[in-house]
Amino acid sequence: MPTDDFVASSHILHRSFTERPSKVIRGDGISLVLEDGRKVIDATCGPSVSCLGHSQPEIVEAITNHLKNDIAYVYSGSPYTNAAIEELADMLLAGKPGGLSKAIFVNSGSEATDAALKLAVQYWHEKGQPQRTHFIARKQSYHGNTIGALCVSGHESRRAFYQDFMSPNVSFVDPCYAYRMKHKGETDEEFVQRLARQFENEILRVGPDRVAGFIAEPVSGTTLGCLPAVPGYFKAIRDICDRYGVLLILDEIICGMGKTGTMHAWEQEGIRGPDIQTIGKALGGGFVxxxxxxxxQKIFHALSAGSGGLAHGHTFQAHPLACAAAISAQRIIKRDNLVERCKQMGYKLEDLLRAEIGPMPLIGDIRGRGLFWAIEFVLDKELKTPFPAQAKFCDQIVKNSLRLGLNILGNLGHTGTYQVDHVLVCPPYTVTEEELSQIISVLKVAISQASDEYLKNNAANGVNGLSNGKH
Known part of the structure; x- marks a missing residue:
């Protein structure tokens, strides 16, 4: 496809070369305001980031006040700390949820994943087991785009260019993808037992004394579409990790910080918590x-009893201004009871999705929690036949939605064995019932347009259409 003229002339290397990006000039509540005056409802908070919408005067004021009255930057490698970074950590870890007691603040989710992996490796060195350097992750997972984070990500197309850099110290097991992976007649409990056996067998294959940790998203994000595990899965995983001393690392960069109806997504899994957890996106609400x-606490104890420090760091680690903005965002979330609101508005969003979108002919599955939902599309509801990758069906829905004034997010390339065409609906925590109805109304039109066009083109090309959900 030809390169767009604007993209060719811009000094920014845009991520897509073929389409001209629209210029956003400001935010208005949960909407983006474009240069030509159009408003676009942001129904996914970007990639599930702007959880408080795009205009929050309190956070702007907090940033301004910090710059006026405090210091913008303090190097974390120096013998100094700052009130903002200490306060944010105190807010997040009050009561030590699940035994979590210390925080490291970095910039991107990818940096957080890298820091978590390095922390796990250092932990085992401090414990006198330096041979524990192997990580087990899940297929069709995504934990970030740096080399280290890609090594534990099962996202095939994002790994493709960099296979030569991928670590041999990582192996993959199946995700908990019940919609496509449960056998006919298999119960949730039997499915969990099968996945648990696979995980335990992989630990035994590698050698229990070599496995440092297991990393997983409690609710998968863009690769499998807001996919929660079936009940009992994470309890089985936690038990196996404890049995073999494997660290459980939970990636809540996209699904955490209240989005699923509890501050931490793992709180709904009936487990004591992870050994290491990553957070991001909604932490600062996208303002920084x-x-x-x-x-x-056990990780800190090992480090303090050993080398007495963290063998990791970044120039902009624990940036005071970023932490000041996040403090303001978290205060708003707590003051306005927005985590509980996510839960309650999530029920309304689920009802709308199932009532308005569910009966449409190409809808396979609707899944999620809180204000974090996805719709998976299929050619055949009964057989769960996926679209061919070249159809780019969800991309068409994203484009149709944008033309209608709605911003949503589709899948981000080929992720693995299962072709998953989906779109995400994860609006800000502040979304109203009226806005939810508007989002679903526009999305329904966008899906209908893409479905009609796809079926019409197939008919014109002599491909059988759908009748009663079948080819």
Whole structure:
């Protein structure tokens, strides 16, 4: 496809070369305001980041006040700290949820994943087991785009260019993708037992004394579309990790910080918590780049009893201005009871999705929690036949939605064995019922347009259409 003229002349290397990006000039509540005056409802908070919408005067004021009255930058490698970074950590770890007691603040989610992996490796060195350097991750997962984070990500197309850099110290097991992976007649409990056996067998294959940690998203994000695990899965995983001393690392960069109806997504899994947890995106609400790593007290004890420090760091780690903005965002979330609101508005969003979108002919599955939902599209509802990758069906829905004034997010390339065409609907925590209805109304039109066009083109090309959900 030809390169767009604007993209060719811009000094920015845009991520897509073929389409001209629209210029956003400001935010208005949950909407983006474009240069030509159009408003676009942001129904996915970008990639699930802007959880408080795009205009929050309190956060702007907090940023301004910090710059006026405090200091913009303090190097984390120096013998100094700052009130903002200490306060944010105190807010997040009050009561030590699940035994988590310390925080590392970095910039992107990818940096948080890298820091978590390095922290796990250092932990085992401090414990006198330096041979524990192997990580087990899940297929069709995504934990970030740096080399280290890609090594534990099962996202095939994003790994493709960099296979030569991928670590041999990582192996993959199946995700908990019940919609496509459960056998006919298999119960949730039997499915969990099968995945648990596979995980335990992989630990035994590698050698229990070599496995440092297992990393997984409690609710998968863009690769499998807001996919929660079936009940009992993470309890089985936690038990196996404890049995073999494997660290459980939970990636809540996209699904955490209240989005699923509890502050931490793992709180709905009936487990004591992870050993290491990554957070991001909704942490600062998109007003600043910020992510973090939360670690269990036992990790700190091992480091303090050993080398007495963290063998990791970044120039912009624990940036005071970013932490000040996040403090303001978290205060709003707590004051306005927005985590509980996510839960309650999530029920309304689920009802709308199932009532308005569910009956449409190409809808396979609707899944999620809180205000974090996805729709998976299929050619055949009964057989769950996926679209061919070249159809780019969800991309068409994203484009149709944008033309209608709605911003949503589709899948981000080929992720693995299962072709998953989906779109995400994860609006800001502040979304109203009226806005939810508007989002679903526009999305329904966008899906209908893409479905009609796809079926019409197939008919014109002599491909059988759908009748009663079948080819």
């Amino acid at each position: 780049p910020l992510s973090g790593v939360l670690l269990h």
